[in-house]
Every structure is written in C-alpha cells, then in structure tokens.
Amino acid sequence: MLHSKAGWSPVLASASVGxxxxxxxxxxxxxAAIYSGSFAGMCSSELVSNYWEIFGISLIGAVIYLYSLKLFQGFGGKLGTIAFVSVALFYLIKGSII
Incomplete structure (x- = not known):
C-alpha cells in the first residue's frame, strides 16, 4: 500500500518494510516472513484492490512459508519464490471466482 497510496516505488516500499x-x-x-510478504506486496495494484485481497495473499504466503521451512535450506531465492507463488495462486483463485 505504500506504493499505491503513498506513491513510493515498489522497490522502496518493499525495502522499507524489510x-x-x-x-x-x-x-x-x-x-524472513515479513520480508517475503514485502516481496508479495510488490505485485500490481491492479491485482490487489483492497485489504482483504492483501490478507488473502498473505495467508497463502504464510502457509507456503510454514510448509517450506525445512525445505531448501541454504538455497537463495526462497523468499522471492514464496512471494511469487502466493501472488500467482491468488491470481488464479481470484480469476476462477470472477
């Protein structure tokens, strides 16, 4: 929301949250979960239009993060991948509901 409401760039908003x-x-x-959430928050403001949708993306990301705590330890890109997958899953779910 720092991007869409305050006019910050997505990268600056994510870095500030982190x-x-x-x-x-x-x-x-x-x-790590906070920082992963900030990555997910960099998605397009056209995809997310209210706080409930942010909550949905966060919930999906939190579940993926909890299930993957023991997986891929020591590998880079895990948080970005979780953010990407949570936004992509939300997009697919939102598209199938509409």
Missing amino acids: LIGSFLPVNSNMR
Missing part, C-alpha cells in the same frame, strides 16, 4: 521488520523484536523466521 528494514522496519528487521528491527522488530521477533525471531529470524518471523523477519
């Missing part, structure tokens, strides 16, 4: 999340007093898994 930076703020890094200072929260939570464990490293939670920080």
Whole structure:
C-alpha cells in the first residue's frame, strides 16, 4: 500500500518494510516472513484492490512459508519464490471466482 497510496516505488516500499521488520523484536523466521510478504506486496495494484485481497495473499504466503521451512535450506531465492507463488495462486483463485 505504500506504493499505491503513498506513491513510493515498489522497490522502496518493499525495502522499507524489510528494514522496519528487521528491527522488530521477533525471531529470524518471523523477519524472513515479513520480508517475503514485502516481496508479495510488490505485485500490481491492479491485482490487489483492497485489504482483504492483501490478507488473502498473505495467508497463502504464510502457509507456503510454514510448509517450506525445512525445505531448501541454504538455497537463495526462497523468499522471492514464496512471494511469487502466493501472488500467482491468488491470481488464479481470484480469476476462477470472477
């Protein structure tokens, strides 16, 4: 929403969320989930039009993240992949409902 409401670039908005999340007093898994969510938030504002849709993408991403905690440890790109898959699944689900 920093992109669509405040006029920030998607990259700046994602980096800001990741930076703020890094200072929260939570464990490293939670920080990773916050940063993955910020990647998912970089999707087009034409796809996401309200907060419920952001919640849907976040829920899909959280489930994928929880199921993949033990998978692909040590491999790069896991958070971006989770963000991509959660947005893609949301897009497919939204398209089949409409």
